[in-house]
Amino acid sequence: MTTTRSVQRLQQTLSHVQPASAPVQWSIVAGPTEPELLDITLGELLTIQALQYGNYECLVFPWTGARWTYANLKEESERLALGMLAMGIQKGDRVGIMAGNCEQYISVFFAAARVGAILVVLNNTYTPSELHYALDHSGNSQRFISPPPKYKLEGTNSINPSYLGCKVMFITPRIGRHNLEEVLQRLGPQPKDIGTSKALEEIVILRGTYENFPTYNDIIARGASQSTYNYMLQERESSLRPDDVCNLQFTSGSTGNPKAAMLTHHNLVNNSRFIGDRMKLTSFDVLCCPPPLFHCFGLVLGMLAVVTHGSKIVFPSETFDPKAVIHAVSDEKCTALHGVPTMFEAILSVPGPKPANFDTSNLRTGIIAGAPVPRPLMKRLFEELNMTEYTSSYGLTEASPTCFNAFTTDSIHTRLTTVGKVLPHARAKIVDAKGNIVPVGQRGELLMAGYQLTKGYWNNPEKTAETFVTDSDGTLWLKTGDEASFNEQGYCTITGRFKDIIIRGGENIYPLEIEERLTAHSDIELASVIAIPDQKYGEVVGAFIQLSTGKTRPSDEDLRRWTRETLGRHKAPQYIFVFGEEGVSSTVPITGSGKVRKVELRAMATEALAKRAQ
Template sequence: MAEAVRRQAAARPDRLAIVDADRRLSWQDLGRLVERVTARLRTEGIGRGTMVASLAENSAAHLAVYLGALGAGACVVPLPTGAHEAALRRMAQNCDPALLFASARQNEVAGRLGPPVVDLDALESWLDTDTPGLAESAEPEPVGPDDLFDMIYSSGTTGMPKGILHDHRFRSRQIMRMANYGLNGDAVCLMSTPLYSNTTLVAVLPVLAHGGTLVVMGKFETRGFLELAERHRVSHAMLVPVQYRRILDDADFDRFDLSAFRVKLSTSAPLPAATIRAALERWPGKLIEIYGMTEGGISTMLDCAAHPDKLDTVGRPVAGAEVRILDPQERPLPPGEVGEVVGRSPTMMVGYYKSPQSTAEMLWRSPEGEDFFRTGDMGRLDADGFLTLLDRRKDMILSGGFNIYAADLEQVLLVHPDVAEAAVIAVPSEQWGETPLGLVVLGTGAAVDAQVLCDWANARLGKTQRLSAVEIRPSLPRSAIGKVLKRELRAAYWAKAAT
């Protein structure tokens, strides 16, 4: 990756590499900055296999540190800025980085985590330190496919977040695959999700490797996204479903010129069919839905316009990938049957850092002796090989002996014209053990009664699926990358039942 940046800086020095607020870096500027970071890190004794962490918002400086650390041969560990300090402390203890780069906003917390902290907002001062030997070794450290590239921590909503290790083989294959969707040297990609998320890296790394242009948002907000997309003639963006909904709901969406868009990508959660249709109708360019994990293994894609009859699926396995559905005894199931989704692909993590047991638990070995990764998701394959996701295995509702999949119920609720967001969770029931409860956020100006909405949905659901009630909420708790935090939603109901 660092060598690719070096090549692009030499081949297209005057092309715009990064737009960050009012700052613009050409490829020549970015190449020089990355080399300076690499050289400075070497004076700190950082080389192959060393962990270098960051705790910062999106910025040109953050990207330069990420790339410069790779140039030194280090493994980059971008920590989640939205995590609780206690979780961040556990992550820092786990990866034990030689340095922690932190933005001004994160400096106070970073200073309590243990590693030596470098102020990312004073990067130039740190680079200009008069250190012997600083200019002697700016060339990237030679690395092989098995060398570590980065480590991304799982969300860690319960217990210790797991460090997901990627090597250069993983990232190189991913970069090559994503170039097929135009994430290359001609792309102008709008980066609006955080650097610590694999969602972001899937799009950002190919653009940087091939010499394209990144337009960087420090923090996502709808109007700013639309203004940047129009101003810079953005051609690509990787977004999560809640971002699509909010962008399309902007009152002035249709007045913005988005005609330069060639491809929009969506991942992290299934994209509702209604949102897909709205995007295809009103937003130029292709819409590609991706289903995958930070760990790799599972990898499917759906070209939404090409398969309008499959919008309730997440597509088919990409080239070189395979998906199987397992029954409770871990036996493969035929098309149409519901079970746990497992997958294998050319991109699979090295493992969970310092956690061989968790890595072993992640694996399912096929009768042919091939290793698949467990997803924890329930789903089914249709006769054409398209995958439909139904629920997280741990979120499945067991009511009166019947398995109820929240996704089926949520899909019905989202059809109602007054419903903007929906989440269905299991709550305690004396009669059934568990029963489904619908939690919804209404659209702007909507005022439907909760009981009326519940009756409307139940009239469209099977007898064993029916909602016990619907509650209207102002919002749903979400992770930084937009996933609904169902554990938080369930907690209050089960805590009350336990008292």
């Protein structure tokens, strides 16, 4: 008995000296379950907001002079929806759009949603070959994998598979300095062929006129020609469901070819609503939005976040123009401003005197996304733009897009070092290479689950199967390909990228398509593309090339021109290194499996650039 008491006393003493270790906190978080998810379509959202905020201004485009109230937007989208019905647009038909930021773009977005069409938003910097691929890919027979019943993809029952490709495309002859007249001349007003698709029936000029192509106003006139279209629209809208696919957003992948994420009314309505909540938007707020509408940043974080809160949005110019942003912020007394870091750098670096009435005193918030925010830039946002409540954000197209967003009340340090907390009704976890959840503070791959996940990639079941994984509980998770860590409070820090992406000024660039283009050059045997740090853009394209035997080295400018012939200008390599020249090893560093070791290439690039600077 005495021995037992002695052991007990010894154990008590040890428990004070060596307290029991705290239980491990695992890297899995869930957003709040309030407010409840909205179960409405985009058309129903617009109807509700027009009833509540009908006379409030919704859209302002200083460069066109348009100032639309919520009632104006509802009426305009209805007139265009009637025109789409007159064109024969059926539920599930794909409608393409390629244009700069303008009021008609938003009218097309809502009109397509109201008739049950799937709007294919096309990057306005696409080359003709990239455009042809996107239009062709948006057709073809629909094939899906089969996730758990809770997330079952609908298959062709909700899609019209009777033809290939987009049925109609809305386009402008020019977008800023980007000339699309060559595309229009090649296709004609009623195209017979584009790429391999025979489906594109009509091209409509979104703004103004061009030769004998039908115009936006012509489509509206068709809808007004018969009163029966009004009944058809009522019937069509009543047949729509929040879970219907309404938007195809293109995002590239490791294959080098773009993938089209299928987003639903439910995805977009709820994600945009929670984004606005994090910014504390009200009907008295005015958001200045320079990002393009073809990107989720402009379309969801911008336009839809405003519409869900009865706020006003100002698109200062057709394409990004920092001077126009300055005037819009001043003239419209904006309270919020969106952009990627390079946009803010450009805005703050506009030469010459600011407008006499330049006033940022109304600015308080906004979202900076697409790349980390340098500390000096953040200081200038506070001091020169008054954005003391700016919020950092993280998302990806496949998640509609926002997953994490900071609060306006978070500390400056938190907003600088993290992307905030997970949004409501979303879940996130960080796993190791074997799929096991890691302890808090440890790095791993970020996975997402919840209402906002895409229904998969259009006509790409292989990539859909690669990107999504189902756990033992039947929950579907999206593998983001990004490396991240959580802290004890559930804040997320993005620490790296598993996907080999170059982020240039907020735009994702995928090396493989550049590598494939460079190796198509007759003088090049091998090409490997990496990110090079850049003070202005964050990252730019760097290319290592190996010359074919007996070939002469092409000039850097020749290779840039070669790249630009099929790819966007921003994808042309800014830096070019040749194996065996300028101190670069003649041996290509490869792994045991034959893959190029890009970590070594980055080190080689750093050394080579340092020598060039001497």
